[in-house]
Amino acid sequence: FYNDFTKLKYSDEDFHIPYFVNGEKDSLKKRLQETATYLCASLGLKNVFEKIIYRTEVGFLELKGKLPEFFLRLLKGVEIYIKKNPYGPEEQANLLQVFRNRMNVYNEDKIQNVLRLREENLPTWVSDWLNGKNIFLDLSLCSKFIKPLIVNAIFQLVRTVTKDSEAEELKYLIVIDEAHALLVKPITTNSDDADFITKEQMAKIFSELLKEYRSRGVGIVIADQSPSLLFDDVTSQPSIKVIFRVDYPNNLLFSEDPLERQILTQLPHRLALVINGATGEKYLIETLDYIL
Numbered sequence: 031f032y033n034d035f036t037k038l039k040y041s042d043e044d045f046h047i048p049y050f051v052n053g054e055k056d057s058l059k060k061r062l063q064e065t066a067t068y069l070c071a072s073l074g075l076k077n078v079f080e081k082i083i084y085r086t087e088v089g090f091l092e093l094k095g096k097l098p099e100f101f102l103r104l105l106k107g108v109e110i111y112i113k114k115n116p117y118g119p120e121e122q123a124n125l126l127q128v129f130r131n132r133m134n135v136y137n138e139d140k141i142q143n144v145l146r147l148r149e150e151n152l153p154t155w156v157s158d159w160l161n162g163k164n165i166f167l168d169l170s171l172c173s174k175f176i177k178p179l180i181v182n183a184i185f186q187l188v189r190t191v192t193k194d195s196e197a198e199e200l201k202y203l204i205v206i207d208e209a210h211a212l213l214v215k216p217i218t219t220n221s222d223d224a225d226f227i228t229k230e231q232m233a234k235i236f237s238e239l240l241k242e243y244r245s246r247g248v249g250i251v252i253a254d255q256s257p258s259l260l261f262d263d264v265t266s267q268p269s270i271k272v273i274f275r276v277d278y279p280n281n282l283l284f285s286e287d288p289l290e291r292q293i294l295t296q297l298p299h300r301l302a303l304v305i306n307g308a309t310g311e312k313y314l315i316e317t318l319d320y321i322l
Contacts (some may be wrong), residue, residue, distance in 0.1 A: 035166040038155055040144070040180070045167075046153040047183045049101050049145040051190045061190060062087045068186050071231030072179035073132040074224030078125070079108075086111045101145040105133045132224070135175050145183060156191060159202070169211070178228050181212050185239055192246040201247030209254040213264050233261040240267050257283055269307040272315070275299075 038045050050065050066084035070077070086108045090097050098104045109129060116122045136142075159165045172180055192202065206212060213236060216229040240263065243250060250268075257265050258280045265271075265283050273284055275297040284305060285291050294303060300317045 035164040036155060036158060037166045037168060039168040040170075040172040043143075044154075045144055046146070046148070046155075047144055047180060047187060048147050048151070048153070049104070049183050050097050050147060051187055052151055053190045062091075064186060064189065067231075068182035068235060069179075071228060071235055072182045073135075074226075074228040075129070075132060076227060079129065082111055082115075083108055097147060099147050100142045102133075102137060102142055105136065109133065136179070141176055141179075144180065152191065156187065160191060177212065178232060182232065182235065185235070188248065189239065189242065192243075192248055194245045195247050197247075199247055200249050203249045203251065204243075205251040205253065207253050209252045209264065210256060210259050213252070213260045215259060215261060229261075233263060236261065237263040237267065256280060271305045271307070272302050273297075273305070274302045 049069070050061070053061055063084055066080050066087060069083050070080040073079075086104065087097060089111065090104070090107060098107065109126070112122070112125055112129060117125060155165050155167075167184070169177055169180060188202075188204070195201070213232070214229065215233075216223070216226040218226050220226055240250065252260075252264055252268065254260060255276075257276070271284060273294060276284075276294050278295065281291045281294040284294065284303075290303075297303065300319065302315050302317065303312065304315055305312050
């Protein structure tokens, strides 16, 4: 299926996703805020850090005229900001310790090279995708600690390079395969846990993006074998659902009718139920017996 795609692996030297992309000047503040939001979420930091990151970004622009080339330098700037703008003694010590623990995860050359800001602004693969080429980004070799940051950087990149369109037409398509690797619910309910914070915040960001991308002509196909493990918005927001055979409890997501739920557990190979949320239509389709 991916033979006609340009393939990029996380381990490749030319795998490049800048943590910030220059765009229109009148939207600079908005993009800085969005960047601070996704960085805060990716690092598993509480909301108080979002303003700190944003103010650090603004500080770099005022002093240097641009954001740091390397992501770690931005994080170092955040650390300096926390020191120079202290909270209460106990809270200050906790903020610094939490932030340093998160920052140490990203202190490696590979992630700095991937997120590096370069003169060409947009990576070649982004320009190719905007011009209609098929791109396959393979994150399988990316650790679970780094992956949320990379994924959020990709989402923000798409958000920046696409524009609102009055014409309701599909211009670009994003396919997220094995979605549980990116959009799974947190296991813990501890609101202080970094993994919980990251996944809860990512759910909010992704929900906003699903709505925003529609006006930009960006379609998203989300594929997974265990949809019950995903964020609720991942299964509730899409207007068209294509469901192949699923077992309990996944079948509960798509119908309240006991008979339909049973049918979903017994669908033959290559047969799928299509649910169109916009029209209420339901019908069966049979996919091609595709030979690789």
